[in-house]
Amino acid sequence: xxEKKDNxxxxxxxxxxxxxNWHVNAGGIKVVAKRMAGRFxxxxxxxxxxxxxxxxxxxxxWNDSQAILFDIPNQQFNFFDIxxxxxxxxxxxLTLLFFAILLAAVTSVAGRVFCxxxxxxxxxxDVYTFIETKLEGDTPQKANKFKNAAWSINKVSRxxxxxxxxxxxxxxxxxxxxxxxxxxxxxxxxxLTLQASLTAWLVLGxxxxxxxxxxxxxxxxxxxxxxxxxxxxxxxxxQDTVLPSYDAERGEPRGKIKKGHLDTQxxxxxxxxxxxxxxxxxxxxxxxxxxGCITCGMCIDAxxxxxxxxxxxxxxxxxxxxKELHHNKNxxxxxxxxxxxxxxxxxxxxxxxxxxxxxxLSPTEFKVVHExxxxxxxLSDGSIQNKYTxxxxxxxxxxxxxxxxxxxxxxxxxxxLRGELTIEPGKVVPVTALVRVPADKLSKDLVPIVFIxxxxxxxxxxxxxxxxxxxxx
Amino acid sequence: MAENKSNPNEVSDTGHEWDGIKELDNPCPxxxxxxLYLSGLIxxxxxxxxxxxxxxxxxxxxxxxxxxIKEYKEDLAKVEAKRAPFENQLxxxxxxxxxxxxxxxxxxxxxxxxxxxxxxxxCHGMGGNPAAGSGYxxxxxxxxLYGGSIYDIEMSIxxxxxGMMPAHSALLNTxxxxxLVQFVVDSSNGVSNEAGLALYNTKGCVACHGADAKGVQAxxxxxxxDKIWRFSGDEEQIRHTILHGVNAVADAExxxxxxxxxxxKLAIMLEARAYAIEEGEDPNDIDWDDELEGxxxxxxxxxxxxxxxxxxxxxxxGQ
Numbered sequence: 001x002x003e004k005k006d007n008x009x010x011x012x013x014x015x016x017x018x019x020x021n022w023h024v025n026a027g028g029i030k031v032v033a034k035r036m037a038g039r040f041x042x043x044x045x046x047x048x049x050x051x052x053x054x055x056x057x058x059x060x061x062w063n064d065s066q067a068i069l070f071d072i073p074n075q076q077f078n079f080f081d082i083x084x085x086x087x088x089x090x091x092x093x094l095t096l097l098f099f100a101i102l103l104a105a106v107t108s109v110a111g112r113v114f115c116x117x118x119x120x121x122x123x124x125x126d127v128y129t130f131i132e133t134k135l136e137g138d139t140p141q142k143a144n145k146f147k148n149a150a151w152s153i154n155k156v157s158r159x160x161x162x163x164x165x166x167x168x169x170x171x172x173x174x175x176x177x178x179x180x181x182x183x184x185x186x187x188x189x190x191x192l193t194l195q196a197s198l199t200a201w202l203v204l205g206x207x208x209x210x211x212x213x214x215x216x217x218x219x220x221x222x223x224x225x226x227x228x229x230x231x232x233x234x235x236x237x238x239q240d241t242v243l244p245s246y247d248a249e250r251g252e253p254r255g256k257i258k259k260g261h262l263d264t265q266x267x268x269x270x271x272x273x274x275x276x277x278x279x280x281x282x283x284x285x286x287x288x289x290x291x292g293c294i295t296c297g298m299c300i301d302a303x304x305x306x307x308x309x310x311x312x313x314x315x316x317x318x319x320x321x322x323k324e325l326h327h328n329k330n331x332x333x334x335x336x337x338x339x340x341x342x343x344x345x346x347x348x349x350x351x352x353x354x355x356x357x358x359x360x361l362s363p364t365e366f367k368v369v370h371e372x373x374x375x376x377x378x379l380s381d382g383s384i385q386n387k388y389t390x391x392x393x394x395x396x397x398x399x400x401x402x403x404x405x406x407x408x409x410x411x412x413x414x415x416x417l418r419g420e421l422t423i424e425p426g427k428v429v430p431v432t433a434l435v436r437v438p439a440d441k442l443s444k445d446l447v448p449i450v451f452i453x454x455x456x457x458x459x460x461x462x463x464x465x466x467x468x469x470x471x472x473x
Numbered sequence: 474m475a476e477n478k479s480n481p482n483e484v485s486d487t488g489h490e491w492d493g494i495k496e497l498d499n500p501c502p503x504x505x506x507x508x509l510y511l512s513g514l515i516x517x518x519x520x521x522x523x524x525x526x527x528x529x530x531x532x533x534x535x536x537x538x539x540x541x542i543k544e545y546k547e548d549l550a551k552v553e554a555k556r557a558p559f560e561n562q563l564x565x566x567x568x569x570x571x572x573x574x575x576x577x578x579x580x581x582x583x584x585x586x587x588x589x590x591x592x593x594x595x596c597h598g599m600g601g602n603p604a605a606g607s608g609y610x611x612x613x614x615x616x617x618l619y620g621g622s623i624y625d626i627e628m629s630i631x632x633x634x635x636g637m638m639p640a641h642s643a644l645l646n647t648x649x650x651x652x653l654v655q656f657v658v659d660s661s662n663g664v665s666n667e668a669g670l671a672l673y674n675t676k677g678c679v680a681c682h683g684a685d686a687k688g689v690q691a692x693x694x695x696x697x698x699d700k701i702w703r704f705s706g707d708e709e710q711i712r713h714t715i716l717h718g719v720n721a722v723a724d725a726e727x728x729x730x731x732x733x734x735x736x737x738k739l740a741i742m743l744e745a746r747a748y749a750i751e752e753g754e755d756p757n758d759i760d761w762d763d764e765l766e767g768x769x770x771x772x773x774x775x776x777x778x779x780x781x782x783x784x785x786x787x788x789x790x791g792q
Contacts, residue, residue, distance in 0.1 A: 026502040221504060374602035377613040377789060380699035385614075387789045416789070421575075430579065434789050 024292075027221045031282035032143040034274070035133060038301025047117030048126065055172075058179035070181050076426060082358070085395055085426075087365050091357040098350040103229070105343035107236040109334055110319065111243040115230060116296035121222050124173070124215035125280065128166055135162050139277065166216045167208065174207030220281035223294060234291060238339070239322040240331045244297050246275075246286040246317050247325060254286075257310065268316050272306055275299035275317055285317055364400070365393040366463040368451045375470045383438045384471045391430045392453050392463070394423040401457045404433060407450040409469055411441035420456060435469060442471045556584070563776050568623045571783050578783065585784035588777055592735070593785075601788035608704055608728070613788040616701040620690040621792035624743070627782035629732065630773075632740035634693055636730030638681070640718035645676065653678070654711045660686050660698045661706065704728060738769035739778055 025031070035041070057068035062080050069078040077084040084091065106113045115122060135158045136146045149155055178200050179187050190196035191204070214222055223230050237243070251269035269286070276284045278299060283292040285299045303317040321331035334340045371387035379385055394400045402421045406414050416434040423429050435449065449469045455461040489496040500506075520526065523535040559580045563571065571577045590599065597603050601612030615621060618636075619629050641650070649672060656669025673679055673686065681694040688696035695703040704714055714728060721727040734740065745764050746756040773781070785791070 027504050218504065225502070225504070371600060371789075373598070373600035374613055377602070377611065378700060379614055379790075380616045380696065380701050382700040385789055387613075418575075429575065431575070432787055432789075 024224075025220075025282050026224075027218070029282065030143070031220055031280065032133070032138070032140045033129065033280045033282070033298070034139050034277040034302075035130070036274075036278055036298070036302050036305060038298075038304065040297030040301050044117050044126070044296060044298075048123045050118065051120065051123055055176050058176060058184035066179075066184060068180055069183075072181060074426060083395075085365070085393070087393065088357065088361060091354055094350045094353040094357070098347060098354065101343050101346045101350065103233070104236055105340065105347060107233045108238065108241055108337070108339050108343065111237065111241055111295040112230070112233045112293070113295065115223065115233065115294035119229075119294075121214060121227070122280070122294060122296065124169070124211060125219045127169065128215040129219070129280070131165050132162055135159075163216075166212055170208040170211035170215075171204065173211045174204040177207050178203045220292065220294075223281060224292060230291070230294075237289075238337075240334075240337055242319045242321045242324075242331060243289060244285065244293070244295050244300050244317060245289065245320045245322075245325055247315070247320065248286070248288075249325070251286070251316050268307070268312050270306065270310060274302040274306055278302040289322075361395075362463075363394075363396045363461055364453070364455070364463050365395065366451075366453050366465050367391045368465040368467045370467060370470070376472070378439075378472075379436065381438075383436050384442060385434055385436045386469050388433045388435065388451070388467065389430050390433050390451065390453070391428050392423055393428045394425055396461070397425050398457075399424050400455050400461065403454045403456050404431075405452045405454065406435060407452055409435075409437060409447055409449040412437045412449065412469065437469060437471070439471075442469075445471050445473045447471075559584075560776060563779060566779075568627050568779050568782050568786075571779065572623055572786065578787070581780045581783040582787055585780045588773075588781055589784055592773065593781065601785060601790075606705070608730075610703065611701070612785050613790055614701055615790040615792065616696060616699055617690065617790070617792070618688070618693045618695060618703065621786075621790060623782055623786050623791060624747075625690070626785050626791065627778060628740065628743050630778050630781055630785075631734070631736045631743055633734030634730075634732040636693060636719040636728075638694075638714070638719035638721065638728075640716065640721040640724035640727055641676075642716040642724070645715070649676065650712060650715055653715055654708055657697050657711050658706070658708065661700060661702075663698070703730075733772070734770070735773045736769075736771045736775065736778055738765060738771050739775050741765060741769060742775075 054068065057080075058066055060067040062078070065078050067078070067080050071078065075086050103114055133143075137143045146155070146158075175187065175191065182200070187196065187200065190200065196204075218226075246269075251267045253266050254269035254271040255266040256272075257270050273284075275286065276282075276299075278301070279285070280296060280298065281292040281294060283290055285293065297319075300317050300319070304314040307314045307316055323329045323331055367390075369389040369391065371389070375386070377385045377387075390404060392400075392402055400423045402423060403419070404414070404417055404421075406412055413436050414433060415436060416432055421429060421431060433451075447469045449467050451465045451467055453463045453465075455463075484497045484499055487496045487498050520533075521535065522537045523539055524532050525535065526533045559577065562577065563581065566574075566577065571581055596607075596609040597612050598607075598609070603609035603611060610618065617625065619625055619634055645653070652669050652672050653676070656666045656673055659666040659669065673682075678686075681689065681692055682697055683689045683694070686697040687699075688694045704710055713726070717724045717726045717728065719728045719730050741764060742761070745759050749756045749759055
């Protein structure tokens with residue numbers, strides 16, 4: 001018993017020892033990341049620029065309508081050439097599935113690519129810190145010096161400029177988001193003349209404050225503590241996932257260069273700490289894989305530049321898998337990894353569904369709703385009457401002229417409709433139709449009947465609906 | 474709280490230790506603490522802005538003056554503002570014009586659902602289909618006691634209807650009643666019954682139900698030749714109707730058939746209009762001050778009755 005307890009005490013000390021040089025920044029230290037040029041920096045700019053399409057999309061016209069417009073009052077979604085009606089929204093779920101699985105697939109292959117190159121938190125933070133480092137210094141030392149300097153006109157104007165630029169970007173973000181749901185130019189007019197709706201103001205306010213606080217002040221803390229993807233993505237790694245990693249075998253023992261010469265007794269790492277200085281989340285990649293790493297590759301750029309300067313081969317920090325680093329094995333080809341294969345299959349299924357959906361987008365949608373109460377009515381001459389509501393949605397850009405008829409039920413006659421019906425683009429006009437069948441023609445209480453909506457102006461758009469006629473048992 | 478810095482993290486601990494595990498006294502993350510303070514602040518702001526603290530007779534009102542009922546009324550006003558163009562147009566349209574205008578027709582049907590459910594469905598059932606055996610008229614079929622035109626329906630709702638058939642228990646003997654029951658059943662099935670017809674003519678049935686037994690809509694008498702029964706097609710029930718009548722005052726077992734009057738005012742107006750048209754006059758020239766006393770009962774407004782007439786007409790049986 002006492003032996004066990006002794007063991008326990010030793011174990012606890014080990015735990016303390018392990019955590020003694022473990023530091024997690026819970027917002028107490030402001031991360032000032034040095035910006036260095038390089039491959040991954042350029043890749044990051046490419047990823048970030050995709051947001052420009054979404055950011056500026058509402059200001060472009062496309063086929064006479066706004067390029068990006070989720071028109072909720074009129075129930076249609078425009079995305080450049082694509083117009084989607086709520087009836088086609090099942091394709092949205094496939095699109096969401098596609099992107100969710102894409103996230104998982106990419107993560108299992110190459111880590112947190114989304115976090116590192118595309119996530120709006122990363123992108124906006126990068127733009128904000130770009131402004132900040134330009135104005136207040138791009139290393140922690142310069143930033144600290146600036147912070148501790150006495151207040152001068154220069155300092156005040158720099159601080160004011162920074163916050164003004166931040167707020168302008170935040171507000172523009174809010175306007176762009178709001179403009180996804182309404183006419184962009186009208187929205188600007190309403191904002192500038194202070195006539196915008198309360199909703200528009202609230203959305204603008206929320207986005208402005210949210211962007212300002214999240215990208216300006218919370219930054220990597222959002223990734224550490226608020227973001228669920230950050231947690232999820234970590235569990236999607238396996239030993240074959242390539243991640244920005246420090247090659248400890250080659251790098252250790254690290255040591256500073258003395259007198260301008262590499263010490264051959266030591267590893268490649270010269271302990272210059274540039275990889276730490278450039279990290280936007282303030283971690284040390286040399287401690288191994290950790291929750292703060294958004295796999296943005298900035299440390300790879302930084303380390304490569306140092307390796308070049310010290311005449312060593314690049315790649316001390318590189319995209320490498322656990323197997324490669326720890327078992328000296330090459331990573332399994334991605335097409336031989338079951339999870340990649342399964343993800344790819346789901347991706348293809350989702351894509352196929354979306355492709356099918358778009359190639360079969362019907363220009364009309366026809367529904368016939370049978371009256372539920374009463375299911376049928378007996379008329380004075382003994383015949384049975386059923387009531388239906390016919391709903392035809394016009395998804396084309398022209399008005400449609402519709403003529404309804406019935407088929408497939410002997411002796412049935414159609415009543416209650418008044419000739420041809422015009423349906424404007426994007427509208428449904430529900431009309432009531434009465435079908436009468438003499439009692440002796442009804443063999444069962446349930447018989448099929450077909451409704452036909454003939455588009456007299458464009459016969460190829462004509463559409464059918466299979467319904468039922470109900471009578472007494 | 475002991476200032477114990479013996480652990481490698483250099484964080485002070487609370488002095489509590491179990492099996493070598495120390496409880497450290499790490500501070501909460503600052504963002505978390507700030508959120509906590511912020512939520513506290515929101516509570517204060519909320520208390521100032523909204524009704525919050527219960528007092529003896531009342532509660533604090535809050536600076537915004539917000540109340541649930543006020544919000545409800547504001548929202549209701551918004552809905553009414555949206556409906557106003559339709560309602561204003563309905564007020565000046567005749568029921569026939571509403572039927573001809575698909576947009577107004579759809580609005581009328583859409584906005585009558587609740588009106589019908591509140592005022593009519595208790596007897597006539599949802600969709601104009603009363604519960605089987607309840608004895609209320611079906612509104613969804615094409616058989617109309619008082620006429621199935623849109624104007625007739627409007628009048629029936631406005632003025633109400635009271636069925637009337639004398640009790641015959643004291644006027645007919647059993648044999649005669651049997652013969653008449655048979656006649657009525659035969660008429661519905663399209664079978665001729667000479668003896669029954671003779672009795673039908675001599676016993677006075679013809680006066681109300683008409684020479685062809687098809688009923689007279691001006692009186693609201695039932696059509697005896699169709700497949701639809703006002704009360705029931707069961708022989709015992711037909712006998713009951715003949716013996717005890719409908720709304721026969723002195724008969725305790727009489728059938729009750731009363732449709733309430735929903736607008737005395739509209740009933741008078743409709744009658745005056747119909748009369749004017751019959752006389753070849755312009756109904757717009759009617760002097761309503763002459764016609765109306767000003768204290769006519771109105772359980773439903775004119776527009777509501779128009780909408781209901783259209784709604785009932787569109788059940789599928791309107792003519």
